[in-house]
């Protein structure tokens with residue numbers, strides 16, 4: 001693990017100009033930090049058609065292969081982040097009604113995560129961290145018969161979860177509390193196996209630190225939303241990561257999340273329409289001297305997208321107290337499309353660093369837990385179609 005971590009750090013740092021800069025801002029500023037040092041890559045991106053770009057976006061392995069001549073070492077980087085799938089206890093036959101109220105894709109994630117937790121169970125009770133309504137805890141309580149404490153901030157979710165658990169006579173207790181307050185310490189004890197499905201940024205970091213402090217028997221977590229942290233930069237946990245001087249801003253911590261695999265065609269189309277509008281409106285403003293640098297436009301409702309490009313420009317101009325000159329809106333919409341495909345081509349480059357960055361963040365936690373006396377594995381718990389946030393860190397305390 002230490003060796004792979006060093007290898008990932010080295011190559012991801014070497015290519016940092018290629019992923020730190022956001023493709024949207026590369027297009028609006030027309031400044032691409034790597035362009036001079038790698039003109040061949042820039043030229044190759046120019047040759048790609050919209051359909052080439054769309055198909056490379058869908059096929060990461062192919063994209064990595066095609067980029068290797070321009071970014072030597074990128075194939076090796078991806079080889080070093082290949083992860084096994086976690087072993088699972090087969091629990092396909094859930095007791096009747098146990099899954100009620102759990103949305104489809106969430107249910108699949110929870111089934112796989114609970115199977116992994118059961119397979120690698122240590123301790124004799126569970127702590128479900130930032131539990132929401134406690135879907136995962138419900139499966140664990142039903143399948144292990146052991147006590148579950150579900151810790152959650154939102155009172156309404158605690159109440160809804162408790163009602164469901166009581167209906168089924170499950171040994172679950174919801175505790176309302178704030179993960180960041182000292183009182184959270186009271187829910188921990190050394191007999192527990194803590195579990196957290198999709199605990200955001202600082203919430204999963206907090207769990208790791210509490211688990212170490214209270215020497216929990218085991219910990220199984222799938223991280224998500226790395227950018228939801230209280231500071232401005234990622235604070236590495238492990239000695240190895242702290243020694244790297246590898247800063248990651250909040251904006252850069254969003255990079256691993258920029259995948260729309262589970263969004264489907266509608267989400268993809270909405271994103272395209274919104275970006276075409278933003279990039280077309282930016283071109284209109286610049287060419288007509290309405291602004292100098294990039295002027296951020298507030299977020300818009302999905303329902304506005306069907307109003308068309310001109311109506312969106314009028315809405316944005318009113319919002320910014322600008323009066324629009326009489327322009328050819330079709331021209332700027334076409335420019336918006338061209339710039340959109342430039343952005344998508346540039347995002348292929350950033351895209352090949354997404355998963356390595358995500359694995360780097362997870363490895364930092366793995367190394368930290370190892371330093372603290374845990375035996376740790378980093379795996380995936382489901383395929384990326386079920387959720388792209390499919391990394392699983394499992395740690396058990398070495399007695």
Ligand SMILES: C[S@@+](CC[C@H](N)C(=O)[O-])C[C@H]1O[C@@H](n2cnc3c(N)ncnc32)[C@H](O)[C@@H]1O
Pocket residue numbers: 129130131132133135151152153154157177178179180196197198199200203
């Ligand atoms: C992404 S959701 C995950 C919920 C659940 N684990 C699941 O996968 O369905 C994150 C949960 O963390 C809870 N949360 C946010 N901030 C919290 C805090 N400071 N303390 C405790 N829970 C918190 C939210 O209310 C939310 O239910």
